Each structure stands twice: as structure tokens, then as C-alpha cells.
Amino acid sequence: MAKLILTHEVTGLGAPGDVVEVKDGYARNYLLPRGLATAWSKGAQKQIDQIRKARKSREIASLDDAKAVRDSLQSKPVVVTVKAGASGRLFGAVSTTDIAEAIAAAGGPSVDKRKIEVGQPIKAIGEYQVQVRLHEDVAAQVDVQVVPSA
Template sequence: MATKIILTHEVTGLGAPGDIVEVKDGYARNYLFPRGLATAWTKGAAKQVEAIRRARKSREIATLDDAKAVKDRLQAAPVVVPAKAGASGRLFGAVTTADIAEAVAAAGGPKLDRRKIEIAQAIKSLGDHTVQVRLHEDVTAQIDVRVVPQA
């Protein structure tokens, strides 16, 4: 059976906030609902979709040209993220998407939504790593992240 849902957050491969999609019951019940990524579709909830879309529009980059310009700025130089590490270079914890967004802003880059940053494997060591940032539907930037020991 398929269940009609309203996405409240972006889900890779499924849609963006405010989209109404149909998914299998188990996927909605066991994954999307518990994580707060979606809500059940009802007539009343469908009216809230417009508010979700307006909020998304205010946060996202307006045009494709703007997104490409931001992509060029982000890929120009690596983002330096200081983190606490042991003598072996292993971090105490991991670098999060919020840490990366904060480091980009501190370096004078654009303000990024942490939910748009995708880390393929957890960053738990010093050195250079690569992450993806979804800037627009058609534009994804590859950012080099350099993790250095915190002074």
C-alpha cells in the first residue's frame, strides 16, 4: 500500500520540504515519521504546504546563476575546521554539518543551511575531506574540508 505524505525536510531522492509524495507504508511509518522528515497528508495539513514552501523559498538561493556563483566561491579554497584531536590525529567526536556551515560563514563565505550539507562518511580524523553541498536543484558543490587541531 502507498501512503500520501507531506515532506517537512529535504529527503535525498524523494523531494523537498512542502512536496506531497506517495511512499510505501513502512517507509513512512518506520523512517520518515519518527525522524520528523514528513507528516501524514490530510486536507488540513495540505493547507500548511504553502507556508512550508514560502519558508523554503526564503532560505534557498534564488536563481541558477546565483547558485553557480556560490559554487565557484565555495570550491575556490578549502574550508578550515578546527577540532579537538588526540596525539594520533583522531578527533574527539566528529565534524558535523553545523561545524562546516559555521566555518564557511567564519571564512567570509555564504551562509549555508546545515541541512543542505551531505557528509558521505563521518569525519573523525585530521586532514582533508570532501563534502557535498546542495545549493540548488541543479547545482551541487564539492567542498574540500581541512580539519586542523584546535589551538
């Protein structure tokens, strides 16, 4: 088992600054090469504190604030305008960055693209549901309308 410090959020494992123990292969082949974690050491406590401080400044402070943001996100659909062919197929796919920018453009809160979870890749015109994790206990189901550009 390898002891690591997460530097990025890993779904199902933890948040930045968490110390986790994972199997050696998972650490060696996935987490470390992608820069999602660093090796744990006794001197790394300073790094952990720094990561937690940065995370605290970015994340939504309280559960009530997260619920208010969730209600505002779920109140109206987010419209993403993209280039599409005549059959309704997109030239590429709608990314989490596109969705985060559309939320901000619609007057919504600034959402980190890493907090947006898209079930299936969005590659056609239509309506989709995506999940936005706002707090460890609060997630918003956001309706995304993908429309063709003129």
C-alpha cells in the same frame, strides 16, 4: 501506499512541501516518527503553501546565483579547527554544523547544515571533500581541511 507531505528535505524523495506517495512501512517506521513528514489531507493545502513560502525565502533564488556561490565555495578550502589526540584522531567527529560555521567564519555564504553531505564521518586530521547542495541543479565540492587546535 501512504500519501504524505514532507516537512523536511529527504534525500532521494523530495523537498519540504512536496506531496509524496511512499510504502506504508517507510512512512510508519521512518518518516513519521522522525518528524520528516505529516499525513496528507485535503485541508493540508494551507500547510503546503506555508512550507513552500518558507522554503522559497531560504533557498538561493536563481541558478546563476547558485553557480556564483558554488564558485566562491570551491575557490578556497574551508578550515575546521578541532581538538585531536597525538595520533591525529579527533575527540568526536566533525559535524555538518561545524562545516557550516567554518564556511560562514571564512566569509562564505550562510549554508544550511542539512544541505551538506559528508560521505564518511570525519574523525581524523586531514583533508576531505564534502558536497554542498545549493540548488536542485547545482552542487559544490568543498575541500575541508581539519586541523588540530593549539
